[in-house]
Amino acid sequence: MLTSSQGDGQVASMNDDSVHIAVRDLEMAYGTYLIQRDLTFDIKRGEIFVVMGGSGCGKSTLMRHLIGLKEPAGGAVYINGTNFWESSESERDEIMRNTGVLFQGGALWSSMTLAENVGMVLEQYTTLSPQEIKDIISLKLSLVGLAGFADFYPSEISGGMRKRAGLARAMSLDPDILFFDEPSAGLDPISSRRLDELILELQDSFGTTIVIVTHELASIFAVADDSVFLDPDTKTMIASGNPKTILKESTDPRVLAFLRRGEL
Amino acid sequence: MLGFIGDLMVAFVRFLAGKACFRGTDFLQLIQGCGLQALPIVTVIGLLIGVILAFVGAVQLKLFGAQVYVADLVAIATVREMGPLMTAIIMAGQSGAAFAATIGTMTVNEEVDALETSGFSPMEFLVLPRVLALTLMLPLLALYTDFMAIAGGAIVGVGAFDISFMQYVEQTRNAVPPLFFGLGLIKATIYGALVALAGCYYGMRSGRSASAVGYATTSAVVMGVILIIIATAITTVIYDMLGV
Numbered sequence: 046m047l048t049s050s051q052g053d054g055q056v057a058s059m060n061d062d063s064v065h066i067a068v069r070d071l072e073m074a075y076g077t078y079l080i081q082r083d084l085t086f087d088i089k090r091g092e093i094f095v096v097m098g099g100s101g102c103g104k105s106t107l108m109r110h111l112i113g114l115k116e117p118a119g120g121a122v123y124i125n126g127t128n129f130w131e132s133s134e135s136e137r138d139e140i141m142r143n144t145g146v147l148f149q150g151g152a153l154w155s156s157m158t159l160a161e162n163v164g165m166v167l168e169q170y171t172t173l174s175p176q177e178i179k180d181i182i183s184l185k186l187s188l189v190g191l192a193g194f195a196d197f198y199p200s201e202i203s204g205g206m207r208k209r210a211g212l213a214r215a216m217s218l219d220p221d222i223l224f225f226d227e228p229s230a231g232l233d234p235i236s237s238r239r240l241d242e243l244i245l246e247l248q249d250s251f252g253t254t255i256v257i258v259t260h261e262l263a264s265i266f267a268v269a270d271d272s273v274f275l276d277p278d279t280k281t282m283i284a285s286g287n288p289k290t291i292l293k294e295s296t297d298p299r300v301l302a303f304l305r306r307g308e309l
Numbered sequence: 310m311l312g313f314i315g316d317l318m319v320a321f322v323r324f325l326a327g328k329a330c331f332r333g334t335d336f337l338q339l340i341q342g343c344g345l346q347a348l349p350i351v352t353v354i355g356l357l358i359g360v361i362l363a364f365v366g367a368v369q370l371k372l373f374g375a376q377v378y379v380a381d382l383v384a385i386a387t388v389r390e391m392g393p394l395m396t397a398i399i400m401a402g403q404s405g406a407a408f409a410a411t412i413g414t415m416t417v418n419e420e421v422d423a424l425e426t427s428g429f430s431p432m433e434f435l436v437l438p439r440v441l442a443l444t445l446m447l448p449l450l451a452l453y454t455d456f457m458a459i460a461g462g463a464i465v466g467v468g469a470f471d472i473s474f475m476q477y478v479e480q481t482r483n484a485v486p487p488l489f490f491g492l493g494l495i496k497a498t499i500y501g502a503l504v505a506l507a508g509c510y511y512g513m514r515s516g517r518s519a520s521a522v523g524y525a526t527t528s529a530v531v532m533g534v535i536l537i538i539i540a541t542a543i544t545t546v547i548y549d550m551l552g553v
Contacts, residue, residue: 114425141427154423
């Protein structure tokens with residue numbers, strides 16, 4: 046049984062079924078260059094969890110560790126109680142299949158249409174008929190407001206639309222966990238707010254666990270249930286919990302300096 | 310590099326077992342890019358190789374009144390060595406560079422990451438079809454280059470050295486048995502695999518910036534040409550040892 050440090054966001058036991066993702070003593074490094082260390086926190090099932098911090102603190106690197114793109118220098122990431130990096134290939138495939146990722150720029154496969162982008166994973170991982178796949182593609186694209194753009198290539202649509210199409214692709218297999226890397230980056234305030242609303246809808250409608258990496262304070266306060274704050278100087282997390290609670294209760298000047306900008 | 314080749318071998322075995330996952334349409338587009346789109350430049354280079362070899366050879370052979378053997382010189386040199394070699398160098402600059410730039414740009418745009426998080430192997434999805442496409446197409450292009458070079462030699466021989474067309478054709482037919490074509494095609498197949506390997510390797514290793522993609526592209530071409538030259542030396546020695 047693993048337990049770890051208590052913060053504002055309580056760290057539960059690994060046997061707790063409400064814990065979807067558990068990070069334990071995670072150490073992240075590029076070669077010998079340490080990015081972050083001693084990261085320990087839980088992400089509960091169905092909550093919106095935000096990883097926040099200033100530029101260069103290692104937020105996106107943390108996400109790469111959570112989605113299985115980068116192996117930790119130390120510590121562990123548990124998803125549904127399974128240590129990702131010590132799991133078998135079939136366990137990893139199962140975890141990946143239940144995980145959707147929206148990358149910063151959408152990361153749509155440029156040689157495919159939006160429909161092909163959304164449909165490829167369905168073709169690969171399901172036994173659905175072509176008509177059923179087509180129906181799901183239409184549904185997912187409609188959900189993100191891109192009905193009628195199925196046959197467009199990523200290069201033919203705007204950055205915001207690419208992001209929404211990326212979200213449609215991430216949702217194609219109805220994953221249990223959705224990761225968002227800087228979802229508001231490059232979006233105008235209205236598109237950004239619409240995306241926040243969509244994230245809240247996903248949580249309400251499907252109970253999806255959502256992990257967002259961002260430094261956009263408006264989004265953080267609008268959607269986050271829980272969070273962790275990464276500090277680039279001490280190279281570790283210096284606050285965790287609901288961002289509004291952190292703002293009220295924290296006395297750390299670095300955390301307050303970051304969060305108070307959002308109130309102005 | 311060895312790890313990359315090992316991963317590619319695993320992907321190839323999965324392909325043979327019918328388990329590898331890549332899109333057929335992507336593969337056909339790659340075949341078109343490596344083959345049809347390269348035809349114009351291969352035509353020009355092939356003809357010019359023939360013209361150059363014929364001129365250089367014929368001037369010397371004429372001193373002995375043996376200019377008719379220029380057909381033998383052009384045919385043997387192109388079919389056994391120059392055709393596959395020059396085609397491979399052109400393809401290193403065209404397809405090898407394109408592979409590195411495409412995969413490198415996909416890395417920058419996080420498309421490769423998206424493949425991985427969606428459960429697709431980039432090695433199967435991106436590298437394997439490119440290696441297969443170029444390995445298949447380079448021998449065909451080399452064969453085409455051979456005929457273009459022979460045609461270039463014929464233009465010089467017939468046009469400038471008083472050899473009749475039929476005499477040139479007959480001389481060429483006698484000079485190059487089918488085995489020579491086979492030996493050239495074996496080389497071309499090896500070159501195709503090496504050029505594709507270099508392009509994909511540097512593309513997959515590309516950093517996440519525009520300059521990194523540029524560096525990956527340049528490195529792919531340089532490494533491709535180096536590998537071609539090394540492979541030429543090795544195959545030539547092996548052929549010599551085998552007496553073919």
